[in-house]
Amino acid sequence: MSNEETPKNGNTLALIYGSLLLRLWLGVRAIQTGFEKYAGTRTGEQLVSVDGVPNEEGLTAGGTMKFYAMENYHGVPKALMSKFEGEPLMPAFGLPLYDKVLGPALIILGLTILLGIAYRSSLFLLGLLYISLTWGLILIKQDDGVSWLGVHMILIVMALALAQHNRVAILKKW
Numbered sequence: 001m002s003n004e005e006t007p008k009n010g011n012t013l014a015l016i017y018g019s020l021l022l023r024l025w026l027g028v029r030a031i032q033t034g035f036e037k038y039a040g041t042r043t044g045e046q047l048v049s050v051d052g053v054p055n056e057e058g059l060t061a062g063g064t065m066k067f068y069a070m071e072n073y074h075g076v077p078k079a080l081m082s083k084f085e086g087e088p089l090m091p092a093f094g095l096p097l098y099d100k101v102l103g104p105a106l107i108i109l110g111l112t113i114l115l116g117i118a119y120r121s122s123l124f125l126l127g128l129l130y131i132s133l134t135w136g137l138i139l140i141k142q143d144d145g146v147s148w149l150g151v152h153m154i155l156i157v158m159a160l161a162l163a164q165h166n167r168v169a170i171l172k173k174w
Contacts, residue, residue, distance in 0.1 A: 012165070019162035026159055027114030029152075030126060034106030040072030041065065075102030083140045090139060098132075105129060116169035120160060127156045 041064045076084060076099045084090050109129065112122040130149050137145040166172075 015162060015165040016167055019159070019165040019167075022155060022159040022162060023113060023116070023119070023166065026123070026126065026152075026155060027110045030106045030110030030113065032110075034103045034108075034110060035068060037075055037103030037106070038068045038070065038073050039066055040069060042067060073103060075099040080140065084136060087139045090136070102129075116166060116172075118171045118174035119166055119169045120163050121174045123156050123160050123163070127153060130156070 043064050046061055046063060074081075076095070081095070081099070084095055085092075106129070109122055109126045112118060113126065130152050134146055134149045134153075137143075137149065
């Protein structure tokens with residue numbers, strides 16, 4: 001069956017929907033993962049409310065609040081950075097570069113996949129990025145993360161296989 005032919009069994013709409021769902025999932029997943037590289041928390045005290053009204057006794061409760069800011073950015077989480085720095089197979093010059101580009105790369109690739117810009121190439125590049133993440137996680141023996149990235153790779157391969165059914169794309173050939 002060529003790229004221009006449609007299945008004879010009337011399954012075309014299901015394949016179009018499947019392609020769209022994978023595109024949305026992979027795009028949103030990459031974008032949000034990139035944004036999470038900018039996440040931080042701050043702690044604060046707030047007056048405790050009683051029946052929706054701040055109490056008169058000055059009773060406060062501590063809490064943390066998540067927020068996103070440029071100064072919070074860490075492509076590689078601090079907890080993992082020291083593990084990677086101790087790895088002899090991790091190139092010393094590559095780790096700081098990877099730390100800087102990982103978040104923006106995930107956001108850009110997520111947007112290109114979500115918008116259908118060079119869809120096939122964007123999926124391929126996201127797959128290469130996930131392979132690099134897998135390699136790093138193998139080095140520090142994070143087998144659960146390796147398994148999750150394996151699932152992501154399967155989804156990328158499925159999206160590439162369904163790419164011919166992607167109806168809305170910019171630079172469709174790529």
